[in-house]
Amino acid sequence: MNKHSTDQSSYPRADVDPPSGKLFPHKHLLGIWGLDPTAIKHLLDVADGYVDLNRQPVKSAPTCAGLTQINLFFENSTRTLMSFEIAGKRLGLDTISMATGNSSIKKGETMLDTAATLNAMHPDVLVMRHGDSGAVKLLAEKMDCAVINAGDGRSEHPTQALLDALTIHRRKGKINGQTIVISGDVAHSRVARSNIYLLNAMGARVRLVALPTLLPADVGELGVEVFHHMEDGLAGADVVMMLRLQSERMNGAFLPSLREYYHFWGLTREKLKVAKDDVLVMHPGPMNRGVEIASDVADDLDRSAIEEQVEMGVAVRMACIDILTKELRSGTGS
Amino acid sequence: MKTAYTNARIVDPATGFDGTGTLIVSDNTIEAYGADADTSGCTETIDCGGRVLCPGFIDMRAHAVDAASALAGGITTIILQPDQTTTIDTDAVVERIRHRSVDSQIVSVYPMGAATQGMNGKQIAEIGQMQQSGAVGFTDCNQAVADAQVMRRLLEYAGHFDALIVQYAENAELGAGAIAHEGEIATRLGLASAPAAAEAMQIDRDSRLAELTGARLHFALISSKDGVDAVRAAKARGIRVTCSTAPHYLHLNDNAVEGYRTFAKVRPPLRSEEDRLALIAAVADGTIDTLVSDHSPKSADVKRLPFAQAASGIVGFETLLALSLAPVHAGKIDLMTMLEALTINPAQLLGLPTGTLAAGSFADFVIFDPDKPWRIDADTLISSAKNTPFDTLPVQGQVWRTVSDGVSVFERA
Secondary structure (H helix, E strand, O other): OOOOOOOOOOOOOOOOOOOOOOOOOOOOEOOOOOOOHHHHHHHHHHHHHHHHHHOOOOOOOOOOOOOEEEEEEOOOOOHHHHHHHHHHHHOOOEEEEEEHHHOOOOOOOOHHHHHHHHHHOOOOEEEEEEOOOOHHHHHHOOOOOEEEEEEEOOOEOHHHHHHHHHHHHHHHOOOOOOEEEEEOOOOOOHHHHHHHHHHHHOOOEEEEEOOHHHOOOOHHHHOOEEEOOHHHHHOOOOEEEEOOOOHHHOOOOOOOOHHHHHHHHOEOHHHHOOOOOOOEEEOOOOOOEOOOEOHHHHOOOOOEOHHHHHHHHHHHHHHHHHHHHHHHHHHHOO | OEEEEEEEEEEEOOOOEEEEEEEEEEOOEEEEEEOOOOOOOOOEEEEOOOOEEEEOEEEEEEOOOOHHHHHHOOEEEEEEOOOOOOOOOOHHHHHHHHHHHHHHOOOEEEEOEOOEHHHOOOOEOOHHHHHHOOOOOEEOOOOOOOOHHHHHHHHHHHHHOOOOEEEEOOOHHHHOOOOEEOOHHHHHHOOOEEOOHHHHHHHHHHHHHHHHHOOOEEEEOOOOHHHHHHHHHHHHOOOOEEEEEOHHHHHOOHHHHHHHOHHHOOOOOOOOHHHHHHHHHHHHOOOOOEEOOOEOOOOHHHHOOOOOOOOOOEOOOOOHHHHHHHHHHOOOOOHHHHHHHHOHHHHHHHOOOOOOOOOOOEOOEEEEEEEEEEEOOHHHOOOOOOOOOOOOOEEEEEEEEEEEOOEEEEEOO
C-alpha cells in the first residue's frame, strides 16, 4: 500500500504483531518517537471508547480505583494539568497534583532525589512536565511506576499529538493520506515534534509552514515538506494545525512585530481559501487571537476543532493511564 | 645513576627520528639515544620490548591536575586552565601552582592565566607579571573574548611579551545558551544549538586581529570543518595562528548525545560526521597543531541532570593516547604527526623545555605499546571522576611506563 494512497482504511495496520505480542509494549509514554503504528492505533482505539463515556452523565469508570497518580509539573500549566487530573479521577485513581513553580522541589533538590522521594510514596502513574528536553526520560529511569510525559522542553508532548490524531481521525475518518499542515513556531514547539512523528508514522503527509527563524535546523530530515509562504503550504490541505506563538518570541528577536507576523503567517479566511473546502483547523491552545489565528477562523463551527481537541485530550489521557496500568492491575487481581 | 632503556622504538618528533635503539638517562637528564648509544656505566637496564619510546605528552588543556591519572596516560606536562576555584588571573595564583608543581616533582604543571581579569572579557589581565611567574599562555577558557576592541588590545599587549593568547573559537552571540550542534539530532532532541559557522566566524575575526597586531594566537578545541577551513586559510595568509582539537572530536559525532547522554556533553559540542572526518584530515595535514585531552572531571551529581543543566566535559587523560592512536591504526594519520601534536608542537608553542628526547633535555618520556588491545572501563580509571563517554570501548595502544624527571612514575605490568 502506498504511503499516500487514498485507501479508506483508517490506519496503516502493521502486518505483524509487535514482537512482545502486546499492543503497547512500553512501560512509559515518554514520546511518540519510537512508537510503532500498532501501539499508536491501540492508544487511539482505547481513547475513542472513552470519548463516548465522557459524554455520559455519569463519567466514572473506576477501573483503576485504588491506584495513585501524581502530576508533577515543573512548568506552569492549567489545561494539561487539569486534563490529566480529570482523566485520572474518572478512572478512579487518587490524583495528587504538584505544581513546583511554587515549591521547594524546584531548587536545591536534584531531579533524581525528587525521583527517589516520589518513588518511595509508591505512585502507580507519574505525569510529569519539565522545561528541559530529556528531563522526563531521565526521571523515568529512576521510577518504578509508569511515567507519562506531559511535555519536556522542546522535545515531546506525546498526549497532545495523540489527542490531535484522535480529533483528526474522528473528523476525517482517517489519518493515512491526509495532507496536514503544521504552522507557527516549530523551533520551540514540542507539540510540533510529537505531531510530526505521529502523523508520519500513521501515513499522513506533513507540511511545515513557518518563517525561517521559527524553523529548527535540518527539520526536513524529519520527513516533512517545508514551506515559508502560507499560500504554498496551505494549498490543498486537509488539516491545519496552528501553533501558539510564545510571547517571548514576539519582541523583535525572531520576528519584527505581531502586526507583520499576522499579515504573513496569521491564519485567516483569505489564506485558507487555497486549502480544501472541508479543511479542519486545529490549535493546541491557548490561542493568541489576531496573532497566529483570526477569531473568525478559530470560531468557525464547521471547520474549527479547537474545543473538540480539549475534549479528546481527556479521553486520550484516560487511555494512556488505562493502558500503562493494565498489567499492574491484572497482576494485583483488581 | 645511569639507566639504559634498550630495545625501544625511539620516536623523537623534534628531530623526526624513528628507529630502534637505546636511550640513556643520567639522573634526570637524557644523555643520548640511538642505535649505538653507549651503555657503559649504566647501573640499570630496562628492556622496552620493542615498544615505542617518545617524549612525555604535553597536555595543553586540562581543567584539573589529577596527577596520577595524567601519568597513567603518559602525560608528563599539564597545562592547567585558569577556570579553577580561584580563577588564575594574578601572578600570586600562578606562583602557588608552580610551587606546588615543583614540590610534587612527578608531573609538571604550568598554568595558563586568564586573558582578561576574572575572565570577564573586559579588562586585560596582568599578563606580563603572570608570565614572569610561570604562566605559559592566556585564555578565558570556555568563553571567547567577545568584544573585538578588547581582543585587539589583548593581542597587542600580549604581543609585547610574546605571550600566547588562546581563544575559545565560538561567536558568543550565536553560541549563547547552545548545548548542541545545530542539525537533525539537536532538532529532534529539542536541544538549543549553534551552527558550526559560529566557530568559523570567531576564527575569521580573530585571525584578522592577529594579522593586524602580529601577535601569536591559538584557537582551542576546533570542532568543525568550517573551523578547520578558517584556520587553514589564516595560516595560508601567513598569520601566526595555531589550533588544537581533542581526540573525542576525532572519535565521536553528535549521534553520541542521542538519548540525552550527558557524558557526551562537551563544549564545543560534538558535530556532524563530515566535521569529524575533516578534523582527522586536519590533524594529518598539520592544520591542527596540537591534541589536548580537555580533561574535565565531573562527578555523577552534575552529570546526571537534564541535558541542559548537566555539566560539560569528559575525563581525557587516560584515554588520550588510545583515542589519538585510533586514526593512526586506521591509516589516516601517521604516528610521527600524531606524536608531534602531543609533544614538540605544544612545547614550542608554549616555550617549554620538554617535548624532545634531545641530549641534555629533561628525562620526561613515555613508553607505550601502540598495538595492545584493551577495553576502556570507566570504573577502573584512576581519574578523580569517571565521566567518559568511552566506557567499554575497545581500543588499541596503552602506556607501559611513564618517566618524569628521570623517575619511573607509572608502570604497568
